[in-house]
Amino acid sequence: MSTTTRSRLSPDERRSQLLDLGVRLLSTRSLDELSIDLLAEQAGVSRGLLYHYFGSKQDFHEAVVRRAADALVAQTAPPVHGDPIDRLRSSMGAYLAYVEANREGYVSLVRGGAGGTPALRAIHEEARTALTDRVFVADALGELVPDTPVTRLVVRGWAACVEDLVLAWVADPTGVDREQLLAVLVDSLPALVGTVAGAGTAHD
Amino acid sequence: MSTTTRSRLSPDERRSQLLDLGVRLLSTRSLDELSIDLLAEQAGVSRGLLYHYFGSKQDFHEAVVRRAADALVAQTAPPVHGDPIDRLRSSMGAYLAYVEANREGYVSLVRGGAGGTPALRAIHEEARTALTDRVFVADALGELVPDTPVTRLVVRGWAACVEDLVLAWVADPTGVDREQLLAVLVDSLPALVGTVAGAGTAHD
Numbered sequence: 001m002s003t004t005t006r007s008r009l010s011p012d013e014r015r016s017q018l019l020d021l022g023v024r025l026l027s028t029r030s031l032d033e034l035s036i037d038l039l040a041e042q043a044g045v046s047r048g049l050l051y052h053y054f055g056s057k058q059d060f061h062e063a064v065v066r067r068a069a070d071a072l073v074a075q076t077a078p079p080v081h082g083d084p085i086d087r088l089r090s091s092m093g094a095y096l097a098y099v100e101a102n103r104e105g106y107v108s109l110v111r112g113g114a115g116g117t118p119a120l121r122a123i124h125e126e127a128r129t130a131l132t133d134r135v136f137v138a139d140a141l142g143e144l145v146p147d148t149p150v151t152r153l154v155v156r157g158w159a160a161c162v163e164d165l166v167l168a169w170v171a172d173p174t175g176v177d178r179e180q181l182l183a184v185l186v187d188s189l190p191a192l193v194g195t196v197a198g199a200g201t202a203h204d
Numbered sequence: 205m206s207t208t209t210r211s212r213l214s215p216d217e218r219r220s221q222l223l224d225l226g227v228r229l230l231s232t233r234s235l236d237e238l239s240i241d242l243l244a245e246q247a248g249v250s251r252g253l254l255y256h257y258f259g260s261k262q263d264f265h266e267a268v269v270r271r272a273a274d275a276l277v278a279q280t281a282p283p284v285h286g287d288p289i290d291r292l293r294s295s296m297g298a299y300l301a302y303v304e305a306n307r308e309g310y311v312s313l314v315r316g317g318a319g320g321t322p323a324l325r326a327i328h329e330e331a332r333t334a335l336t337d338r339v340f341v342a343d344a345l346g347e348l349v350p351d352t353p354v355t356r357l358v359v360r361g362w363a364a365c366v367e368d369l370v371l372a373w374v375a376d377p378t379g380v381d382r383e384q385l386l387a388v389l390v391d392s393l394p395a396l397v398g399t400v401a402g403a404g405t406a407h408d
Binding site for chain 2: 148149150153154157158159161162164165168169174176180181183187191194195197
């Protein structure tokens with residue numbers, strides 16, 4: 001991009017562009033390795049300007065992880081129409097593709113959810129809530145999952161299972177092919193809901 | 205306990221006793237709230253003596269979490285004989301009872317697994333491995349779970365699901381009774397394994 005183009009951007013657009021670059025850098029690096037120095041070097045701007053945009057390294061990290069979480073939620077939006085299990089398969093395929101393309105950013109998102117700063121925990125919790133709420137919205141008739149306190153709990157557990165499976169698989173895919181994993185990610189939702197006694201009452 | 209009794213303990217026994225007290229204190233407190241000062245006050249010994257036994261606050265925390273993890277693994281040992289699903293039910297009942305009695309220690313164990321120090325991550329990984337390996341040992345004939353790379357992955361995902369379900373439930377059990385949760389914890393293992401295409405080949 002030319003300096004001329006760059007200078008036409010508003011501060012919000014410029015900040016947004018820097019965050020996109022941060023997310024790209026995070027796809028192959030841990031959060032600890034994503035420094036303001038590295039971003040400055042890659043963006044061709046001064047450290048001072050970055051501190052102007054992001055305040056502190058921690059604020060910068062939180063903004064990048066939030067951007068990554070928003071992208072995950074956006075890219076995994078299921079089709080509006082179709083069979084609930086087909087929509088789930090489409091969404092989980094996009095989820096897996098996102099993690100394959102953004103492995104370290106995904107690790108940062110999930111790790112931050114358990115042991116990070118309160119802000120990182122909140123970002124992970126919001127992303128997980130967006131993904132699990134979607135199950136109930138996309139399945140409003142309860143074809144896969146009736147909406148009860150225990151199924152809400154189980155869908156949360158399913159999301160944790162998905163995160164762990166995907167993280168373990170990208171770290172070491174030996175003996176497990178992508179299609180096999182994707183089938184488990186999709187079929188595990190109705191399978192887990194099926195363990196709830198009386199979960200089928202929506203159909204009774 | 206009298207001072208006379210205390211003085212007869214060997215250093216190893218004394219350290220062990222202090223760790224037990226640390227685990228008890230951790231059952232209702234976060235790791236951040238478990239200070240050397242608090243342990244010294246509760247044990248009636250000097251801070252200096254505690255530093256002699258544990259080196260640093262971080263070493264003390266790691267030793268307490270390791271003690272809690274060992275207790276979780278020990279207390280959830282399934283019966284040696286019986287139907288695999290009955291043995292699993294017995295083990296998961298003990299797991300749930302452990303978490304109910306040691307909530308904060310369990311949170312520290314699981315949180316440390318994702319975002320803690322490398323030592324805390326290793327303790328969590330070892331505890332989870334002990335619990336999931338047990339599934340394959342206690343089920344050597346593959347009655348519930350044939351031993352393949354993909355079922356190994358799925359059992360790991362099941363363990364992550366169990367951790368999340370139990371943590372979410374102890375934090376807010378509204379609308380979900382204990383028996384309902386326990387049924388989900390037990391039945392979710394064969395349900396998840398059942399999503400693996402060809403998982404039944406051990407029986408073919």
